[in-house]
Amino acid sequence: MPDQSQYEIYAIKYAHLFRHSPENFIGGDEHDVPMPLDYFVWAIKGARKTLILDTGFAPEMGAKRQRQHLRSPAVGLKAIGVEPGQVEDVIISHMHYDHSGNHDLFPNACFHLQDREMAYCTGRCMGHANLRGAFEAEDVVAMVRRIFAGRAKFHDGVGEIAPGITVHRVGGHTSGLQVTRVMTRRGWVVLASDASHFYANFQQHRPFPVVANVVEMLEGYRTMTELASSPRHIIPGHDPLVLKQYPAVKPGLEDIVVRLDADPIA
Numbered sequence: 001m002p003d004q005s006q007y008e009i010y011a012i013k014y015a016h017l018f019r020h021s022p023e024n025f026i027g028g029d030e031h032d033v034p035m036p037l038d039y040f041v042w043a044i045k046g047a048r049k050t051l052i053l054d055t056g057f058a059p060e061m062g063a064k065r066q067r068q069h070l071r072s073p074a075v076g077l078k079a080i081g082v083e084p085g086q087v088e089d090v091i092i093s094h095m096h097y098d099h100s101g102n103h104d105l106f107p108n109a110c111f112h113l114q115d116r117e118m119a120y121c122t123g124r125c126m127g128h129a130n131l132r133g134a135f136e137a138e139d140v141v142a143m144v145r146r147i148f149a150g151r152a153k154f155h156d157g158v159g160e161i162a163p164g165i166t167v168h169r170v171g172g173h174t175s176g177l178q179v180t181r182v183m184t185r186r187g188w189v190v191l192a193s194d195a196s197h198f199y200a201n202f203q204q205h206r207p208f209p210v211v212a213n214v215v216e217m218l219e220g221y222r223t224m225t226e227l228a229s230s231p232r233h234i235i236p237g238h239d240p241l242v243l244k245q246y247p248a249v250k251p252g253l254e255d256i257v258v259r260l261d262a263d264p265i266a
């Protein structure tokens, strides 16, 4: 019988953006090469229920921000047998538009986020264009409405979501960014989300340029390494390499849904 506190993890790609490597590091990159971003939501599937990490953005937001929206995250979820309306818990890594949109996708879920993130995206920092650029007021308002509806749960630092699943505030990219640690058949996997956009950010200790606190971003790389069973158990938030390094769920889903609780194949 599978251990009740071990989970399967799925990365579901829903959007894409072409860009060059100097845009992905503070100080640029001496090798000016293509380095696009993929956009994901993640499903954490246990014996009793499935939890979701981040909610992505809708096609209209993709058009507004000139990102290539490929499909609703619901398409990938249905491909692995997850009905969004039945999801009870959604973890929000941080409140940026590409992680907190699609407001009606999980109508029955409780949303888990950090105290510091809500304070950050409703407070004085949003008066600075540089800091609010990746936030959308409508996403923040949607979260406020959930709070008033009793559908939000706040965490302060470390929080347990379910046995074998914890969140950990690392900050850096935004003030209240949290990473998610999940027990799987191969040990502790850390879903970094935007604590590290690419493998290169944390592996080479080279911070991503959208940042609230560089010290916390660098410390976050270290924290993730401590939380994960090995560096190969850390999953960056936007790296197209993830789809190459992990096996597809089934034929036809190679560039859409991969299994992160499986050992890397590359």
Ligand SMILES: [Zn+2]
Pocket (backbone or CB within 6 Å): 096, 098, 099, 194, 237, 238
């Ligand atoms: Zn992001």
